Amino acid sequence: MSGSMSPDGLIIQYDETIEKALNNIVKLLKARYNFSKRMIALLLLQEDEEITQLAKLREADFPQIFSIIQQTKSKYKDPLRYVITLQCRQRTDQILSGVITDSKKETRLQSWLDHITINPITGIPILLIVxxxxxxxxxxxxxxxxxxxxxxxxxxxxxxxxxxxxxxxxxxxxxxxxxxxxxxxxxxxxxxxxxxxxxxxxxxxxxxxxxxxxxxxxxxxxxxxxxxxxxxxxxxxxxxxxxxxxxxxxxxxxxxxxxxxxxxxxxxxxxxxxxxxxxxxxxxxxxxxxxxxxxxxxxxxxxxxxxxxxxxxxxxxxxxxxxxxxxxxxxxxxxxxxxxxxxxxxxxxxxxxxxxxxxxxxxxxxxxxxxxxxxxxxxxxxxxxxxxxxxxxxxxxxxxxxxxxxxxxxxxxxxxxxxxxxxxxxxxxxxxxxxxxxxxxxxxxxxxxxxxxxxxxxxxxxxxxxxxxxxxxxxxxxxxxxxxxx
Amino acid sequence: MKCSFCGYEFNETSATGCKSCPLQANCGQIKCPHCGFEMPQENLVWKWFRRRRRGAGAGRRHGQGKKVCTEGMTLSELEPGKEAIVSHIDTGNKSTLNKIMALGILPGVRVTMIQKFPTFVFQVGNTRVTADEQLVNTIMIQKT
Amino acid sequence: MDKPVTELNKTASKAPSIRKKKKLVLVGTPNVGKSVIFNLLTGTYVVVSNYPGTTVEVARGTGKIGQEVYEVIDTPGMYSLFPITEEERVTRTLLLTEKPDIVIHVVDAKNLERMLPLTLQLLEAGLPVILAVNMMDEAEVLGRTIDLDALAKALNIPVVGTAAAQNRGIDQLKRMVSDFVRKHVA
Structure with missing residues (x-):
């Protein structure tokens, strides 16, 4: 299934260690999934429970995959989930740096209303009135x-x-x-x-x-x-x-x-x-x-x-x-x-x-x-x-x-x-x-x-x-x- | 707050109830994590008053050249209206980590505190987030 | 919902080539306007509100886009492909099992930087994604401009700006869906 899907969208690259682990896991994945193998590998690296269970059942080489995950994990002091999300977010910010331009504008009335509804001193009376x-x-x-x-x-x-x-x-x-x-x-x-x-x-x-x-x-x-x-x-x-x-x-x-x-x-x-x-x-x-x-x-x-x-x-x-x-x-x-x-x-x-x-x-x-x-x-x-x-x-x-x-x-x-x-x-x-x-x-x-x-x-x-x-x-x-x- | 026995300054929320105690954190007592002395929890009026005073005093202290520790601060310590940068997320709990990251709170992101009571409200990018102490305490910040 | 299906089967059997109904799935963070877009695409009503997490169940409807009839699926909000709550799990399972022909990722223009990582994840998963940057009007009010063409180029997928609550950009979205599907079938 994954082969027939559109490969044309941007695929982001992570750091060397993670890319290497991803490639190794992808090679070991033999079963067919509706998600790309790269995504399955990413989910496995981040220890997603459901996918891990699935892979355990379907993959003959699961022990090898598991050892790759453990090795990669040991190279970082933070959970891989955190490391990967952070890198993904950094790529996002790079992409968006040329896309978004922000200029500060403040809408007075709205922020005032916002303020009085969340402040307990005014918020609770407002709640009672409501x-x-x-x-x-x-x-x-x-x-x-x-x-x-x-x-x-x-x-x-x-x-x-x-x-x-x-x-x-x-x-x-x-x-x-x-x-x-x-x-x-x-x-x-x-x-x-x-x-x-x-x-x-x-x-x-x-x-x-x-x-x-x-x-x-x-x-x-x-x-x-x-x-x-x-x-x-x-x-x-x-x-x-x-x-x-x-x-x-x-x-x-x-x-x-x-x-x-x-x-x-x-x-x-x-x-x-x-x-x-x-x-x-x-x-x-x-x-x-x-x-x-x-x-x-x-x-x-x-x-x-x-x-x-x-x-x-x-x-x-x-x-x-x-x-x-x-x-x-x-x-x-x-x-x-x-x-x-x-x-x-x-x-x-x-x-x-x-x-x-x-x-x-x-x-x-x-x-x-x-x-x-x-x-x-x-x-x-x-x-x-x-x-x-x-x-x-x-x-x-x-x-x-x-x-x-x-x-x-x-x-x-x-x-x-x-x-x-x-x-x-x-x-x-x-x-x-x-x-x-x-x-x-x-x-x-x-x-x-x-x-x-x-x-x-x-x-x-x-x-x-x-x-x-x-x-x-x-x-x-x-x-x-x-x-x-x- | 400051321990009235040994003078150790600590974060009130990091010193919640003794685990086996049936009253949990609701006994009204707070134990200094440094010396183990138990003292009554500050009441709201006094807390508010002290916060005002500290706000006024902080500048002076800074002026005297005393080093104000900015590293290792949690988001819960950020005063309303102030801005900071997230430095780290300090939690061993997977689901808490997932939640925080889902809200777009990641190292390098700017946060602005809006309100601290009854529940924390802060701004991340164009998103306003409300969260309780449990969550906010895991977000470590660096003042800008 | 059963009626349109049988009607479709009738027309399909009359047509020279038997066409299967294409599946279109709406995904995105809670409270970005998926349900509004669902309503606009299908003409049926699901509850829409300004409160995150009101879509508890998967809603299915049919809608005609261009010449094609689609099965449109509205999903409970999700923040990432790593589920935190039960509803998010529902959405991911749906993506894993239903083989959608097209996935529209609806994002809030005001919080694009926070939501784009999910687009990247969907692309990594090999799903056929269109990005709908919704609430453009509110972003404008905040003083934000977004270069959608540049974004489309960077991601190499179709990107459309919408303000679904004002019914803006929906025709363009429909056109993009038709173009996208035509390209991918061919």
Whole structure:
């Protein structure tokens, strides 16, 4: 293969010792590779693990090659990787000396903006402002408040649901099939309503805000600001992407956590995403529910953040493995292009909905099956002692059951329950906290198993399940013994 | 910092926790690598104050003709706004070396420190890099 | 993605000589605009952002350049042919196994000196490389001018300057791809 390739591009020369070693290795290489033999020899000299393994298997003369490598290595005090890179860079600089001309120009505004976003004294307030307007005002109040009220409260409650109920009642004579499509738990009146009326506006506003941050180049700055904190919980600044993305969709974030460097970090990130990072739909609904009472919102946020840090800290202490250094390029701050932001938001939403709608419909069907067969009631009854320990009415078991199908589904159930006036302030906070920490939704669980293996995935799932209820019970006891009324 | 017992000056980060200690480097104590005396870590306010003073004092010291050691400095010691040339990368860890080289940080390259807290930010060519102490400490520099 | 393939097979079977779809691979350091170029070449959308390392998976699409239909492959960013992370390993394995007909190395004009070593490595590996010097507009703002002809002469490969986010230089890039492939097939 290498023979048929274009030999016309520039091939750089290294120093004599390395060239000699390269030539000798090339002569010994007999197998065919898709890279040139010179490149294979270079990779071998620099002790690339994968290629070394490959050569060991394929080359009869590997011992000789190995001794050439050792000899060459002994001639330098630095690793060959370093020596070769340095020589390559020197050649590059020679080539470029006649190609690039730089004249100093400074763009004032940009460097000023650059400066204030990375300096902690100004950067942290900016971060808080970004969070307040981006997450709280835009996603929480506008997305989960205004838009949800408009679509769900007005459009569905007044027009679609009554109409669907009427039509189904007329057309389908069997009561059980009627309830599959319409009424309290129907595919359209429940599944589709949740998806379109509650989740869509929240997810759309979140992804829009996130895309804006992403394209402006702000996220790496965020990474450097939180690096120290993240190190305490076994991650580093690099984890800022999966963690912030988790506020949009934990499933997507778990997928992205593969960009983290070590297995240790990936497992910790997966655990924290499953446990303490509420996804946008859940976050939006919870914020809308609790924002009426700032104290409730404060307790909820404080408790969840505490759990996040505590579990992260403990995981960091308990998990063995190396702690990789944090490094990252800081891209320039750019004015985001509207078309790219819209396109990106749309493509993310499309991904989200392709993934979400089947689960919503499936969940509706499963709930319907559960209702019809009485299985659902049996689970709710069985969960009654657990609800009692949480200080919640037994109906609350329903939202946890929903929450297993989708996190946001459960949160949306909480929304319904609250609207019916079944919960007092303390109960609302306890159920919001427990639901936030509670198991990942089916989709996230599936990705966890796919990405981290079934053992780790299952272990994280079980831990989160038990730990969420434990936290709920503790919080309930705490609030009650302190006599807090909200 | 300077050891309050023997007066030996050393880099704080080179003297992190005792390996077997469960508290690692978080015990708030720092051990002088020269005499083994343990002293409390400097708090931020004092550090800042001292840095200011040293900044003012350095010129005077230089003026007195005392030799200021410029060789064997790590990038973490470069003050914000100052420029230096990378002389060497001092690490036995392959992956760390790869990372540093991937960012274009190689001997002979100019670096400018931009910021040191909460995380290091420095400029290499037209690239801005942010990195933690662990990485920055392996980059040896020579002042220009 | 399956549809275009079958369509292509139909046209291919009609054509007198059976043509295989050519493979075009985009490589480069994280955050240099590979995904933008991918989108422009294929007309399909992959997520683009101003954050290094957002392309986690290899994206494949088809695009027509000149008269030829290409399979265009977008890869996770890599700094060198010596992988540090899992994604970089993915990219190198792809280069090692897929036998690309053309590799477009996308570099950031502002940081050319840092990225050119990868071009040299790709050439050393014997890969058919075109160099796309992207973000020319940002380099200009910084006061940098690059003599692309001199660079092409020094490297002896086609070099093109682009500002992909502004859709500048993409037509020229396409023309170069066609010329390059024609030359190498002949």
């Amino acid at each position: 969070l307040y307007f981006g997450l709280y005002k835009f996603v929480g109040e506008f997305g989960a408040g205004t838009l949800v009220d408009l679509i769900e409260g007005n459009f569905f409650e007044n027009y679609i649901n009554p109409w669907v109920n009427q039509v189904t009642a007329k057309l389908i004579p069997w009561h059980s099939i009627q309830t599959l499509i319409a009424f309290d738990y129907g595919i359209i009146t429940l599944g589709l309503r949740y998806a379109v009326a509650i989740i869509l506006p929240i997810v759309a506003t979140f992804f829009l805000a996130f895309s804006l941050l992403e394209d402006s180049g702000y996220l790496p700055r965020l990474a450097l600001l939180v690096d120290r904190l993240f190190k305490k919980i076994g991650l580093n600044g690099r984890a800022v992407i999966p963690i912030t993305l988790g506020f949009g969709c934990d499933t997507m974030a778990t997928l992205v956590s593969r960009t983290l460097e070590t297995k240790r970090e990936r497992v910790i990130a997966t655990l924290l995403l499953a446990l303490a990072i509420p996804c946008s739909a859940q976050l939006g609904v919870i914020m809308a529910l609790l924002s009426a009472n700032p104290a409730s919102l404060g307790i909820w946020a404080g408790f969840v953040i505490l759990v996040f840090l505590l579990v992260g800290y403990l995981a960091a202490q308990l998990m063995p493995g190396e702690k990789p250094a944090f490094y990252m390029e800081l891209p320039p701050l750019r004015l985001p292009k509207l078309s790219n932001i819209l396109e990106k938001t749309l493509s993310r939403m499309q991904w989200y909905f392709l993934e979400i709608i089947p689960f919503f419909i499936l969940a509706s069907v499963l709930i319907w099956v559960g209702k019809i067969t009485g299985l659902f009631d049996a689970i709710i009854n069985a969960a009654a002692p657990l609800m009692y320990a949480l200080g919640l009415p037994s109906e609350a078991a329903e939202i946890f059951l929903f929450g297993f199908f989708r996190r946001d589904y459960g949160a949306a159930g909480l929304y319904d329950l609250q609207n019916s006036g079944a919960l007092n302030g303390v109960q609302l906070v306890v159920s919001a906290v427990t639901l936030t920490l509670f198991v990942p939704c089916i989709a996230q669980f599936a990705i966890m198993i796919k990405e981290r293996g079934w053992k780790t995935g299952l272990a994280i799932g079980c831990f989160v399940f038990a730990f969420a209820f434990l936290c709920g019970i503790i919080l309930n006891l705490l609030l009650r013994s302190l006599g807090v009324t909200l």
